[in-house]
């Protein structure tokens with residue numbers, strides 16, 4: 001048995017010398033160190049040997065096993081090193097080459113303009129309030145002083161959802177009710193930015209989705225002068241001291257009195273172009289003093305509180321600032337447009 005073990009060792013070490021690849025090495029492991037290898041069978045048979053033979057044979061079997069395992073591990077290291085060297089020589093890698101530049105994402109121009117506008121209002125002490133993009137009929141119209149069948153509802157053509165009485169908001173004004181109901185009877189100075197959706201005839205100034213920013217101030221003794229001052233100051237903060245603005249009397253069911261305000265068209269310097277429909281002015285938003293019924297719906301006593309509200313189209317402002325002649329560029333995903341900002 002002892003000489004069998006010596007033979008196993010000799011044969012195995014000899015076989016190992018000629019092994020040149022990982023597959024043969026694995027075959028070697030199975031043949032000489034695996035469960036059914038002759039060496040392991042010696043271990044299996046130890047119990048059947050005469051008691052006095054066992055220690056010597058057991059010791060020798062262990063020595064052979066350790067020797068084979070050590071030789072196997074050395075051979076395995078040698079082969080791995082050789083493979084690494086080969087791959088380093090054949091697949092050269094120049095780690096000093098500059099890496100590939102990944103295209104960097106950036107903010108969408110609509111987001112850039114929204115942030116600039118929010119900053120201007122924040123500097124005047126307004127806080128951002130988020131309100132939902134999907135609203136019930138009551139919030140979109142009813143609580144804004146437009147009961148069902150009120151003809152003023154025609155000013156906003158909505159997109160319906162599959163839920164009855166629920167539609168995408170056509171303007172940010174329903175947010176006025178949310179913010180008032182949350183804070184009444186505290187005074188409010190808030191801006192509500194976000195996406196609006198209208199079933200609209202698309203043209204250079206009108207899209208079916210666009211951002212609006214609602215401005216709302218509620219408190220004691222708030223006047224139309226505060227509204228005009230805030231909107232005009234906002235225009236100067238964004239476009240400089242010389243920007244001309246104008247207010248035109250208008251109608252909204254949720255404000256009384258109501259107005260629309262225009263900024264001078266900077267694309268044509270007031271001379272008239274396709275963007276301003278040849279008027280020299282670009283309508284930026286609607287505004288007015290919050291209607292007593294709306295104040296009441298928001299939880300304020302109109303005898304004690306007054307407020308002003310405005311809703312402005314933020315893409316229109318971006319168009320003025322960057323002389324963009326068509327609003328459709330914003331959502332048409334043309335990288336030639338988007339990468340300019």
Ligand code: FA5
Nearest residue numbers: 171173206207210283284285286287309310311313316
């Ligand atoms: C309103 O939506 C009112 N909620 C504004 C308001 C708020 C009035 C608070 C009084 C008090 P109007 O429909 O005019 O009003 O829209 C306001 C602004 O949103 C417009 O002046 C324009 O700048 C922008 N806007 C409206 N429709 C579109 C459109 N289809 N595409 C791009 N911008 C639009």
